[in-house]
Amino acid sequence: xxxxxLIRWDIISDYMPMLVKIGVKTTFELTVVAVSVGTLLGxxxxxxxxxxxxxxxxxxxxxxxxxxxxxxLVQILFIxxxxxxTIGSFPNIVSGFVALSLNSGAYIAEIFRAGIxxxxxxxxxxxxxxxxxYPQAMRYIIIxxxxxxxxxxxxxxxxxxxxxxxxxxVIAVQELAMTGSLVNGRTARPFEAYGPVxxxxxxxxxxxxxxxxxxxxxxxxxxxxx
Amino acid sequence: xxxxxxxxxxxxxxxVLRGIDCHIKPKEVxxxxxxxxxxxxxxxxxxxxxxxxxxxxxxxxxxxxTDKDTNINKVREEVGMxxxxxxxxxxxTALENVALALEKVRKMPxxxxxxxxAEMLDKVGLSDKAGNYPGQLSGGQQQRVAIGRALAMRPKxxxxxxxxxxxxPEMVGEVLAVMKELAREGMTMVVxxxxxxxxxxxxxxxxxxxxxxxxxxxxxxxxxxxxxxxRTQSFLSKILI
Ligand SMILES: Nc1ncnc2c1ncn2[C@@H]1O[C@H](COP(=O)(O)OP(=O)(O)OP(=O)(O)O)[C@@H](O)[C@H]1O
Ligand SMILES: [Mg+2]
Numbered sequence: 001x002x003x004x005x006l007i008r009w010d011i012i013s014d015y016m017p018m019l020v021k022i023g024v025k026t027t028f029e030l031t032v033v034a035v036s037v038g039t040l041l042g043x044x045x046x047x048x049x050x051x052x053x054x055x056x057x058x059x060x061x062x063x064x065x066x067x068x069x070x071x072x073l074v075q076i077l078f079i080x081x082x083x084x085x086t087i088g089s090f091p092n093i094v095s096g097f098v099a100l101s102l103n104s105g106a107y108i109a110e111i112f113r114a115g116i117x118x119x120x121x122x123x124x125x126x127x128x129x130x131x132x133x134y135p136q137a138m139r140y141i142i143i144x145x146x147x148x149x150x151x152x153x154x155x156x157x158x159x160x161x162x163x164x165x166x167x168x169x170v171i172a173v174q175e176l177a178m179t180g181s182l183v184n185g186r187t188a189r190p191f192e193a194y195g196p197v198x199x200x201x202x203x204x205x206x207x208x209x210x211x212x213x214x215x216x217x218x219x220x221x222x223x224x225x226x
Numbered sequence: 227x228x229x230x231x232x233x234x235x236x237x238x239x240x241x242v243l244r245g246i247d248c249h250i251k252p253k254e255v256x257x258x259x260x261x262x263x264x265x266x267x268x269x270x271x272x273x274x275x276x277x278x279x280x281x282x283x284x285x286x287x288x289x290x291x292t293d294k295d296t297n298i299n300k301v302r303e304e305v306g307m308x309x310x311x312x313x314x315x316x317x318x319t320a321l322e323n324v325a326l327a328l329e330k331v332r333k334m335p336x337x338x339x340x341x342x343x344a345e346m347l348d349k350v351g352l353s354d355k356a357g358n359y360p361g362q363l364s365g366g367q368q369q370r371v372a373i374g375r376a377l378a379m380r381p382k383x384x385x386x387x388x389x390x391x392x393x394x395p396e397m398v399g400e401v402l403a404v405m406k407e408l409a410r411e412g413m414t415m416v417v418x419x420x421x422x423x424x425x426x427x428x429x430x431x432x433x434x435x436x437x438x439x440x441x442x443x444x445x446x447x448x449x450x451x452x453x454x455x456x457r458t459q460s461f462l463s464k465i466l467i
Binding site: 120122123125126127128129130131132133136140141144145148219222223 | 271274276299300302303305306307309311313314315316317318319326327330331359360361372375376379
């Protein structure tokens, strides 16, 4: 039975600055980059996947299959130790940015593809019959509706990405989870080390959920009934 | 205005249009009737190339639609289309629905596009609904916005595919009234509809289609009053009960 009385609050407060300034900050950066680049990449990949140009569609399919069919951990290692060194030398966190972005791009592409395909055919036809080109119809009619429809799924993916960013600790990027391990290593007090880590993840997840909820409200304004 | 020659359309094995020939003159109102699955929608959709014809030629306002060199988007601007299920853009207000193509296709400044859009909504009797989203409008109102949206592009021809068949009966009248007004103003119209009253009042010609060809055509009086073809007779007897 653990009581609050046994917790060494002094350890928690001593390491709190490091936890926040290094761990939370790094995890936050990894997530923001992965989610933003991943969303953009996912949108492009989904449009390629749905394109009538066979080559585009095939390239996108191979990409998506590869990144969804192999473990993120392996992708991180592969990108860090095999791919990036052939281009140049980068700080470890760059490998983290690249791996997480490429991975989330594949998942988000599938989310967008399903969203775009779920929009009634009549929307595209109405747009085209008004003289809009295919890209215009996509941009002004189909994609805005698709994004609105997939926001909940996108939110889940963002949260998954936030949590999966802990995997980059394997290439010694000091994000939140790894910071916890460092504290544990120095103090041998696992509760004081990992407890705050879990709470920080929870707070970050809640902030992300709030952000998605805000987006849902913004995109949902046409749902207001008279 | 519209010349259709030997139009064929096939979906894989299914030959839906089997040689349609017709000529629609400027200001003419042509009503297309026929049993379900006879190819009426496909015919209409071929006219603005929402379906790609398998064979044949379609010329709209001097533009050969089936010619590879024709800019399809450009010609589509001249052909307005109204759908059975309205197909309004649900994420935009009524005004935005009407203004969008003016801004993006006609490249009008926003203020001008919106003033034209407001004018169009006024024309279909919906000025007070400009700021409403489609989800906040009745079916009849949505269809009138859809008509206004197509009209805003100042098309030379308007195509209507069963514009009232998804509506509750009490809303049919308001949509037909807008269409009748358009007909009186001299709009060239091709209307797939089984609204007999509309056809008789403003229709210049009725085409009866069955199994992918035009079986019979004539004035509304001729086709409805004394159909020559046996299939026309049996079809009319079914919808007139
Ligand atoms: N995209 C498509 N792919 C395959 N078959 C199609 C497609 N569109 C239409 N068809 C088929 O073509 C035939 C004619 O369809 P069409 O919609 O033109 O008929 P219609 O006369 O408009 O019927 P309705 O009165 O029910 O609207 C039908 O058998 C339909 O199933
Ligand atoms: Mg039809």
